[in-house]
Amino acid sequence: MSPRPTLGSRGVALPAACDVAIVGGGVMGLATAYHLSQVSRLRVVVLERSYLVSGASGRNGGGVRMQWGDEGNVRIMMESIEICRGLTQELGINLWFRQGGYLFVARTEAGEARLIRNAELHRAIGAPTRLMSAEEARELVPDLEVSGIRLAAFNAEDGVVFPWPFVWGYAGQAIRRGVVVRTHTAAIAAEPDGSGMRLRLSTGEHLRAQIVVNATGAWSHDLNRSLGIALPNRPHRHEILSTEPLKPFLNPLVVDLQSGLYFSQSTRGEVVAGITVPGGHDDGTVVDQRSSLRFLAHLGANLVALMPRLGALKVLRQWAGPYDVSPDGEAIVGPTPGIPALLQVCGFTGHGFMMAPAVGRILANYIAHQQRHPMLERWDPARFAGGATLRREDMIIG
Ligand SMILES: Cc1cc2nc3c(=O)[nH]c(=O)nc-3n(C[C@H](O)[C@H](O)[C@H](O)COP(=O)(O)OP(=O)(O)OC[C@H]3O[C@@H](n4cnc5c(N)ncnc54)[C@H](O)[C@@H]3O)c2cc1C
Structure with a gap:
């Protein structure tokens, strides 16, 4: 018997269909998968085209802070830091927080x-x-x-973490709770399929899902483009x-x-x-x-x-x-205008790692229980339509 994979595998079997397909195995995708496995019994698949920390989540400085200029961001980071305090124990891996x-x-x-x-x-x-x-x-x-x-x-109360075990911890716990994490498999196109979506994968397989989450970070505009979606990040x-x-x-x-x-x-x-x-x-x-x-x-x-x-x-x-x-330095999280089965969780500029613990929980509760956290209004992907003037966070570094 082969050992149970804990960091995802290119060999793991994919179902033909699932409830939630998360594209992108960075911290956002995996935190969302982990929290979904906690708050629901939805069948969740994570697709990562390379290995799990190959994107920005494996390349960042690990800085975690609540010093922001906007009240919503300060509160999100107070929430994230509170989660971080117990996360080493919760995920069973040393995060060096x-x-x-x-x-x-x-x-x-x-x-x-x-x-x-x-x-x-x-x-x-x-x-x-x-x-x-x-x-x-x-x-x-x-x-x-x-x-x-x-x-x-x-x-x-601000601080630093070691990013890799953070991502591995989310992956390991999500897999233990039944999430399928398939690495070295890219979603190369997406199309509406009834009330859900159908993904075409680089392996020649297809995956149908009621909800697709675009958690591909700086690559998110590629997946969006395959659906004719033009977001400005x-x-x-x-x-x-x-x-x-x-x-x-x-x-x-x-x-x-x-x-x-x-x-x-x-x-x-x-x-x-x-x-x-x-x-x-x-x-x-x-x-x-x-x-x-x-x-x-x-x-x-x-x-x-x-x-x-x-x-x-x-x-x-x-x-x-x-x-x-993103143009206003704020994240882009929520249903895509015109394609409600496609959720975005991108546009995090240089602060996605620190926000992921809170964002993963917020998005999971939205998907599973339609709970609308106040920040989902600020992060709404539809806010760029119509050329409205957007408030810009002034504590973005780098
Ligand atoms: C140098 C640097 C320093 C930073 N410092 C900090 C910091 O101190 N604190 C902080 O909070 N943030 C920091 N950040 C930002 C932070 O790293 C990101 O905001 C965060 O990691 C984004 O996570 P993500 O999961 O959205 O994206 P990623 O980690 O990039 O994950 C996206 C994943 O999607 C995969 N993918 C792409 N396309 C497809 C596809 N079609 N199919 C399947 N998979 C696909 C990619 O391979 C990648 O693994 C820094 C970033 C950099 C680059």
Whole structure:
């Protein structure tokens, strides 16, 4: 007898039909599958065209924070962080969730005003963000170059996770509860089929489902295109690196609001750092996961300006992954206009990983029990129709 697969398999048999087919085996697809298996008896299939952490979910910085500019996003992240606290036990896998906090530093008047406004909002809804001077920030992060810093904001409940076990944990528990996770199988086209949908797969198979969830992240517009759906989210390359390990010296993840630089220290001691290179370096039509020297130079200059002590550090790895960027920086979650059997869960820009614990639960309750969480209105895929002016979240980094 072959061992029970825990991370999905290309060999697992597919049914001809299921209730919910989730396309995309990243954190969004698997968190949704896991929560569906908890709140319903629906037959759920996850299709992943490669291996489970091959997309953005296996390439990100693992930052998790409730410091946002919009009340809905702060609340979603308070919910997500609350879930994260118990998730290692719930999923039975070490997620390396370390709450060392997030420290935002502002070097402009506009950045300072943003931090003050956000801290007031956070205080009003119970998120423990506190403002601090440059000197106080240096007490928290020794060797921080604080000469240009006007104000900082710190929230001790923010933190970092190790993304891979997070995804594996959701997959393992979903499979244990009866979800079929088929890897190395792409959905190459979708078409309406009665009240549901029919997927054509790269293996030559077909799968019918009452509901299809498009959880393909930065590739979501490809699947949508096969149905003639034009949503405005687009892929953008985002680069990141990690260094040789150092003894623990850095508790919070540090973000420079002005440059978009962020860096943290992993539990293994590596400094993990990212930044978006100004001017853009892709055309937003295809997913580009190449690394660039330009990023390395830009990141190095900004990191050393803020932490001169890191100047001699050796970079061990550098990689890129896709942000899935929506025009207002908000996610796109819910039924597709004109095709209610197709649900979208995409457009998460650079913050999908941290939101997935809450989003997976929200989407599962919507599918299984038609529960409408207030954020589903904000995230409605129909909001782009008619050219309405959309409010933009102002704490998007990178
Ligand atoms: C460098 C970098 C740093 C980041 N840092 C952070 C951070 O610190 N905190 C945070 O919260 N977020 C961060 N993000 C964003 C975060 O990684 C994403 O928002 C999140 O992982 C999106 O998850 P997903 O499941 O929607 O997409 P993905 O993980 O990309 O999963 C989509 C999956 O769909 C599969 N797929 C595509 N097309 C098909 C198809 N036709 N059929 C079957 N399968 C298909 C892909 O192979 C992929 O595995 C970062 C992203 C990058 C690139």
